[in-house]
Amino acid sequence: xxxxxxxxxxxxxxxxxxxxxxxxxxxxxxxxxxxxxxxxxxxxxxxxxxxxxxxxxxxxxxxxxxxxxxxxxxxxxxxxxxxxxxxxxxxxxxxxxxxxxxxxxxxxxxxxxxxxxxxxxxxxxxxxxxxxxxxxxxxxxxxxxxxxxxxxxxxxxxxxxxxxxxxxxxxxxxxxxxxxxxxxxxxxxxxxxxxxxxxxxxxxxxxxxxxxxxxxxxxxxxxxxxxxxxxxxxxxxxxxxxxxxxxxxxxxxxxxxxxxxxxxxxxxxxxxxxxxxxxxxxxxxxxxxxxxxxxxxxxxxxxxxxxxxxxxxxxxxxxxx
Amino acid sequence: xxxxxxxxxxxxxxxxxxxxxxxxxxxxxxxxxxxxxxxxxxxxxxxxxxxxxxxxxxxxxxxxxxxxxxxxxxxxxxxxxxxxxxxxxxxxxxxxxxxxxxxxxxxxxxxxxxxxxxxxxxxxxxxxxxxxxxxxxxxxxxxxxxxxxxxxxxxxxxxxxxxxxxxxxxxxxxxxxxxxxxxxxxxxxxxxxxxxxxxxxxxxxxxxxxxxxxxxxxxxxxxxxxxxxxxxxxxxxxxxxxxxxxxxxxxxxxxxxxxxxxxxxxxxxxxxxxxxxxxxxxxxxxxxxxxxxxxxxxxxxxxxxxxxxxxxxxxxxxxxxx
Numbered sequence: 001x002x003x004x005x006x007x008x009x010x011x012x013x014x015x016x017x018x019x020x021x022x023x024x025x026x027x028x029x030x031x032x033x034x035x036x037x038x039x040x041x042x043x044x045x046x047x048x049x050x051x052x053x054x055x056x057x058x059x060x061x062x063x064x065x066x067x068x069x070x071x072x073x074x075x076x077x078x079x080x081x082x083x084x085x086x087x088x089x090x091x092x093x094x095x096x097x098x099x100x101x102x103x104x105x106x107x108x109x110x111x112x113x114x115x116x117x118x119x120x121x122x123x124x125x126x127x128x129x130x131x132x133x134x135x136x137x138x139x140x141x142x143x144x145x146x147x148x149x150x151x152x153x154x155x156x157x158x159x160x161x162x163x164x165x166x167x168x169x170x171x172x173x174x175x176x177x178x179x180x181x182x183x184x185x186x187x188x189x190x191x192x193x194x195x196x197x198x199x200x201x202x203x204x205x206x207x208x209x210x211x212x213x214x215x216x217x218x219x220x221x222x223x224x225x226x227x228x229x230x231x232x233x234x235x236x237x238x239x240x241x242x243x244x245x246x247x248x249x250x251x252x253x254x255x256x257x258x259x260x261x262x263x264x265x266x267x268x269x270x271x272x273x274x275x276x277x278x279x280x281x282x283x284x285x286x287x288x289x290x291x292x293x294x295x296x297x298x299x300x301x302x303x304x305x306x307x308x309x310x311x312x313x314x315x316x317x318x319x320x321x
Numbered sequence: 322x323x324x325x326x327x328x329x330x331x332x333x334x335x336x337x338x339x340x341x342x343x344x345x346x347x348x349x350x351x352x353x354x355x356x357x358x359x360x361x362x363x364x365x366x367x368x369x370x371x372x373x374x375x376x377x378x379x380x381x382x383x384x385x386x387x388x389x390x391x392x393x394x395x396x397x398x399x400x401x402x403x404x405x406x407x408x409x410x411x412x413x414x415x416x417x418x419x420x421x422x423x424x425x426x427x428x429x430x431x432x433x434x435x436x437x438x439x440x441x442x443x444x445x446x447x448x449x450x451x452x453x454x455x456x457x458x459x460x461x462x463x464x465x466x467x468x469x470x471x472x473x474x475x476x477x478x479x480x481x482x483x484x485x486x487x488x489x490x491x492x493x494x495x496x497x498x499x500x501x502x503x504x505x506x507x508x509x510x511x512x513x514x515x516x517x518x519x520x521x522x523x524x525x526x527x528x529x530x531x532x533x534x535x536x537x538x539x540x541x542x543x544x545x546x547x548x549x550x551x552x553x554x555x556x557x558x559x560x561x562x563x564x565x566x567x568x569x570x571x572x573x574x575x576x577x578x579x580x581x582x583x584x585x586x587x588x589x590x591x592x593x594x595x596x597x598x599x600x601x602x603x604x605x606x607x608x609x610x611x612x613x614x615x616x617x618x619x620x621x622x623x624x625x626x627x628x629x630x631x632x633x634x635x636x637x638x639x640x641x642x643x
Binding site: 054056081084085086087088089092093095096099100101102103104105106114115118119148150164 | 540541542544545546547548549550551552555559560563564567637638639640
């Protein structure tokens with residue numbers, strides 16, 4: 001059985017300006033112990049997808065359609081009380097710890113222990129011992145457990161955030177930009193740590209990022225999102241080396257590659273579309289170099305390229321010449 | 322680290338107090354009016370008598386010496402003699418502290434409890450009918466002039482309904498059969514002034530509490546806490562309130578310091594025998610020594626309240642301790 005199945009998920013935000021179709025018909029799945037990378041520009045719906053799984057959306061965000069299954073549990077129909085039991089215990093999240101994701105006036109150890117106490121029948125002391133174990137697991141000095149977030153560096157905070165996410169042995173961990181705002185060295189350390197933990201603890205992992213370059217060594221599969229839709233999904237090798245969507249191609253051209261000749265990375269022209277009134281047809285067509293008439297009129301369906309690799313483009317691979 | 326923080330704050334307060342003393346001294350020297358004329362009260366006093374008085378009060382000394390004498394007397398608790406009451410200022414003030422603290426203290430406690438509660442409810446139920454009602458109530462009471470609110474309350478509850486007395490702290494001329502009877506009488510007198518003062522404060526506390534809590538609720542750490550599966554009650558108590566209370570601590574402490582002086586309106590309207598009313602009377606009679614004493618007490622209480630705010634803030638927020 002799949003660990004996670006997201007089927008035709010539609011999450012819309014109802015704001016005064018209109019309805020923002022932040023996530024529009026998104027489907028993907030994840031096996032036990034697998035790592036999926038969810039990549040795209042800011043505002044493409046990747047975080048909204050993640051928050052929909054745990055139903056952590058703000059009041060104006062509503063799941064309008066589709067289903068999300070965690071193993072056999074249909075998360076989308078659970079009551080508020082029931083979904084709370086699954087949060088953190090089954091699906092936990094690693095937020096951008098370098099920012100403000102931890103309570104500034106509460107000891108970090110306490111922030112780990114409180115989750116353990118809440119979900120498991122343990123004493124406060126046992127929960128603190130668990131927090132110490134977790135500190136060692138993420139290679140933090142257990143003596144620092146009584147510290148406050150402001151006493152930790154960015155990388156340490158991110159490690160503490162990971163320790164917190166592992167507190168209740170979750171089946172699935174979602175990292176929402178877990179390495180953003182960290183310097184490159186620390187970024188690599190954190191990704192290695194996540195990768196190692198995923199393999200030893202055999203948990204599912206979803207990494208959300210805007211930086212496609214960091215996913216290569218960590219992820220089994222990558223889903224590329226654009227304007228609320230998945231435009232390409234496949235194994236890491238397929239997406240890196242045999243990608244078919246012009247947007248994926250653009251993203252990969254957007255960072256320097258030491259194996260390629262020295263060229264200035266090319267930015268993607270234009271800006272992400274307005275999701276209240278998304279472009280007709282293919283949502284990427286206004287920024288696409290290969291767009292033709294059909295792209296304005298008809299939304300491309302998913303084309304399968306074999307081995308679980310599929311893409312949504314009328315002219316897949318056009319950039320290859 | 323903690324001791325250092327405390328020491329630093331105390332030293333800062335002491336420096337402030339010194340500047341207040343200097344200012345308080347200078348302020349009354351530059352005010353119009355000749356102190357000798359005030360003391361003598363006799364336009365036909367002989368030159369000799371005037372000279373004697375000048376010497377007696379040290380007015381023939383240079384201002385540096387006068388300031389030194391002022392400081393020396395201050396530290397022995399001698400604030401001079403009131404022109405109006407012909408009694409030591411210290412004695413007069415001390416007698417008035419208890420009624421003020423009683424009234425203001427009760428009003429503060431009531432306002433803090435109700436204000437924090439209303440603020441939390443309306444922030445949590447943002448946009449609901451409860452929120453709109455609490456917000457409307459707070460805006461109205463907060464923007465109402467204190468003296469006007471007091472007069473309205475007197476009109477409704479004392480004049481029309483005759484539930485509570487209009488003024489004073491005890492019914493004049495009444496002898497009480499027991500302490501209980503006296504407490505009961507004082508309690509009846511307390512209701513209206515306490516209500517007036519706390520209504521205004523409730524508005525202020527509710528609005529501040531609501532705003533800070535709304536800010537806190539959108540913080541990333543609240544999403545983290547929600548992702549951990551906690552219920553609303555736990556989220557508010559353990560994560561939102563400890564953060565949202567920080568600005569409230571400052572506000573409450575500063576209000577505590579200010580209310581002694583800020584109750585002039587309430588105390589005057591209800592003829593409450595407290596410091597505010599004393600200040601009003603002293604002002605009317607141009608009783609400089611008494612005014613000086615009251616000013617000193619008010620500024621001191623503001624400084625002490627700020628010190629308390631700093632220290633409590635340090636206790637609740639680990640980030641400011643260093």
